[in-house]
Amino acid sequence: MESRRKSESTNENGKVYLVGAGPGDLGLVTLRAKECIERANAIVYDHLTNPEILSWARDDAEIIYAGKEAGQHSLSQQEINALLIEKARAGKDVVRLKGGDPFVFGRGAEEARAIVDAGIEFEIVSGITSAIAGPAYAGIPMTHRAENSHITFFTGHEDPAKTESTIDYAALAKLGGTQVMLMGVKRLGSIAREMLEQGVRNDLPVALVRWATTGRQETLTGTLQNIAQRAVASGFEAPAVAVFGEVVALRETLNWYENRPLSGKRIVVTRTRKQASALSNKLRTLGAHVVELPTIRIEPPGDLRGFAQLVQDAHVYDWIVFTSANGVEAFFDVFFKLYDDAREIGGARIAAIGPATAQRVKDFHLHVDLQPEEFVAEAVVKEFQKQGGIENLRILLVRGENARDVLPKELSGLGAIVDKAFAYRTVPETRDPTGAGRQLTKEGADLITFTSSSTVENFLALGLPWPKGMQVASIGPITSKTARDHGLNIDIEARRHDIDGLVEAIGDFFAAGNARKQS
Numbered sequence: 147m148e149s150r151r152k153s154e155s156t157n158e159n160g161k162v163y164l165v166g167a168g169p170g171d172l173g174l175v176t177l178r179a180k181e182c183i184e185r186a187n188a189i190v191y192d193h194l195t196n197p198e199i200l201s202w203a204r205d206d207a208e209i210i211y212a213g214k215e216a217g218q219h220s221l222s223q224q225e226i227n228a229l230l231i232e233k234a235r236a237g238k239d240v241v242r243l244k245g246g247d248p249f250v251f252g253r254g255a256e257e258a259r260a261i262v263d264a265g266i267e268f269e270i271v272s273g274i275t276s277a278i279a280g281p282a283y284a285g286i287p288m289t290h291r292a293e294n295s296h297i298t299f300f301t302g303h304e305d306p307a308k309t310e311s312t313i314d315y316a317a318l319a320k321l322g323g324t325q326v327m328l329m330g331v332k333r334l335g336s337i338a339r340e341m342l343e344q345g346v347r348n349d350l351p352v353a354l355v356r357w358a359t360t361g362r363q364e365t366l367t368g369t370l371q372n373i374a375q376r377a378v379a380s381g382f383e384a385p386a387v388a389v390f391g392e393v394v395a396l397r398e399t400l401n402w403y404e405n406r407p408l409s410g411k412r413i414v415v416t417r418t419r420k421q422a423s424a425l426s427n428k429l430r431t432l433g434a435h436v437v438e439l440p441t442i443r444i445e446p447p448g449d450l451r452g453f454a455q456l457v458q459d460a461h462v463y464d465w466i467v468f469t470s471a472n473g474v475e476a477f478f479d480v481f482f483k484l485y486d487d488a489r490e491i492g493g494a495r496i497a498a499i500g501p502a503t504a505q506r507v508k509d510f511h512l513h514v515d516l517q518p519e520e521f522v523a524e525a526v527v528k529e530f531q532k533q534g535g536i537e538n539l540r541i542l543l544v545r546g547e548n549a550r551d552v553l554p555k556e557l558s559g560l561g562a563i564v565d566k567a568f569a570y571r572t573v574p575e576t577r578d579p580t581g582a583g584r585q586l587t588k589e590g591a592d593l594i595t596f597t598s599s600s601t602v603e604n605f606l607a608l609g610l611p612w613p614k615g616m617q618v619a620s621i622g623p624i625t626s627k628t629a630r631d632h633g634l635n636i637d638i639e640a641r642r643h644d645i646d647g648l649v650e651a652i653g654d655f656f657a658a659g660n661a662r663k664q665s
Contacts, residue, residue: 160187160234162261164254166247166273167195171283171359172430174274175199182271187238190229192252194245194385196360197580198426198438201419208238209579223253227260234266246275251301251328277326280358280387284365285401286394293392294323302330302337302388319344324391331384335374341390346370351394356386361412361435363404367394406433407653414586414594414616416441416601418575425595428649437591439582440575441604444472447547447568454480456542456567461492463565464539465516467526468498469553473544474506476569488512494542497526500644521643522624523553530560537561547571548600550624574604583610590614593638595648597621599628606632619655621648 163182168174183189183202191200193213200209210229212221221229226242233240248254248270261268277299278288288297298321300313318325319341330337331354342348348371356364368376370390376382403409411434415422419440426436447453457480460466468474481491488511497516498504504514516533518525530536540563543554547568554564578584590613596602602625618634620626622643626636638655640647 158237159266160236160238160240162230162234162240162242162266162268163271164242164244164248164258164268165271166275167191167199167243167245168273169246169276169279169359170194170196170357171279172196172198174279174359176271176273178271179273182241183243185239186241188233188240189243190226190233190240191243192245195243197582197585198436199243200579201422201438203579208233211581223256227257230257230261231264231266234261235264244273246277247273250275250277250299276355276358276385276387277328280355281326281353281389281393283359283363283403284353284355284389285397285399285403286353286355286389287396287400288324288326288393290393290396293396296321296323298323298325300325300327302327302333315340315344319346322391324389324393327388327390329384330388331377331382331386334377334388338370338374341370346390350390351392353389353394353397354382354386355389356382356384358387359403361408361410361430361433363409365397365401365404367397403433406431408656409433411435411593411656412437412589412591413652414439414582414591416595416605417597418442418444420444425597425645425648428645429652432649432653437582437586438580439578439586439605441608442572442598442600443575444570445573446476447571449568453567453569454484456565457481458484460494460542461490462540463492463494463542465536465541466491466494466496467541467543467553467557468496468503468507469523469543469545469549470499471502471506472546473569474498474503474510477544477567478510497529499523499526502644521622523550524556526553527556527560530557530562535560538563541565542567544569572598572600574607583608586613587611591616593617593619593652595619595621595652596625596629597645597648599625601625602628602632602634619648619652621645 165179165182180202183199186203186207188208189200189203190210190212203209212226230240230242242257244252244254258268281288298318348369350370352368352370352373354366354377366376366380366382408429413429413434414437415426416439417425422438422440426438429436457477495515496507496512498507498514500521504517507514516529518529536557538561541557542565544567554566557564587610594616617637618629619638620629620636621640626639629636638651640651
């Protein structure tokens with residue numbers, strides 16, 4: 147994709163990228179797809195696209211929902227075709243995000259043809275189809291040399307304009323092997339009857355995989371004779387992939403995805419959009435379905451010039467104290483605009499609160515001289531006291547504008563000369579391009595995570611209804627106090643006050659709950 151930005155007023159057409167968004171798991175999105183999303187001027191996405199993909203979009207990208215759900219279409223196919231052409235003719239590079247692969251039982255070919263007829267340049271970016279990934283995440287291999295030698299894919303949802311089905315069920319029955327059906331859960335009963343009438347044996351193993359590769363994945367197994375009845379009895383609904391064949395039996399030993407510690411748990415992450423991935427990825431690895439709902443955003447300080455002056459004079463201080471990774475990033479962003487050599491920081495020693503902050507300092511190839519075992523401001527004061535005092539030492543405290551005043555007061559009380567360098571400010575996040583707030587309201591959650599007092603305050607300021615049964619996990623005592631002050635109960639508090647500690651505490655909490663259920 148071209149890196150240059152096109153103006154809407156130019157006469158030059160943009161380009162349309164028909165991009166496969168994969169089956170749901172963000173880890174299965176291709177690098178090319180991510181690159182296209184990051185550069186696009188406009189993004190048109192489907193119902194089955196994981197909305198978290200939109201977090202990769204530029205802040206100024208136009209984002210349009212064109213989903214098709216049962217009984218309700220946001221836009222007709224003709225309207226979608228016209229929209230893609232309109233945006234491209236306005237000079238925009240357009241990403242059309244389609245669940246799975248754009249050329250596998252979607253309407254990618256129809257859209258591509260309309261784009262070609264309009265004289266617009268286009269590109270196909272293949273994606274991993276749920277027809278393969280869904281069964282794999284359910285522990286069902288498509289092939290096994292002891293079971294089959296071929297695979298057949300077919301759709302259970304044909305063009306409604308057809309007067310009769312073009313699927314040759316007699317041929318499917320004769321062919322055998324592994325057969326995968328997409329988009330046919332509602333017609334499962336009639337499809338199973340047709341297969342039985344064509345001679346397929348009634349005890350053929352069948353599996354249905356719903357919301358494949360996501361934290362909401364569910365799998366239902368049975369036989370051709372009873373799978374439709376089981377689906378109705380359990381309320382099993384689309385979107386789902388159906389697998390017919392002997393390979394379904396291998397799930398008993400190969401089911402890996404649904405057996406993870408947090409499988410089936412819906413967890414809300416409230417960190418900034420930039421920082422959310424560290425926590426989200428760890429939770430997803432354990433099986434959770436993560437809803438990223440950023441409640442805060444990091445912006446430059448109100449007095450950027452004043453902050454830059456303090457950074458420029460950093461070499462005159464005895465100590466520089468960083469209280470967060472955000473502060474480290476902001477400090478060195480300015481520092482390396484002023485200097486081209488890290489040695490210009492002079493003889494100042496460095497203190498950092500928390501391993502994430504310390505690691506960010508080390509990323510700039512600088513040594514951390516003081517790091518307290520506890521990740522709170524009070525612990526820094528104790529460490530300085532252990533070192534014999536700091537009377538008359540000059541300390542530059544790099545922090546956010548709305549941070550607590552405990553640390554500067556305590557350091558000044560010990561006789562230090564403290565200058566506060568406001569590196570950034572935390573403001574409420576008002577944008578919700580992924581529709582996470584709507585998703586939380588509609589579908590609820592098992593747990594919400596808070597990693598700072600500001601995430602608590604700004605989440606509550608959104609005014610969203612509190613989902614029934616949603617519990618609270620806090621990164622540490624200061625965040626917990628803020629939550630309690632606002633009337634919340636704390637169900638989980640990390641013993642180690644960082645992201646790894648929070649994830650560990652969440653895992654232990656649900657493991658203990660599962661153990662109680664089994665006892």
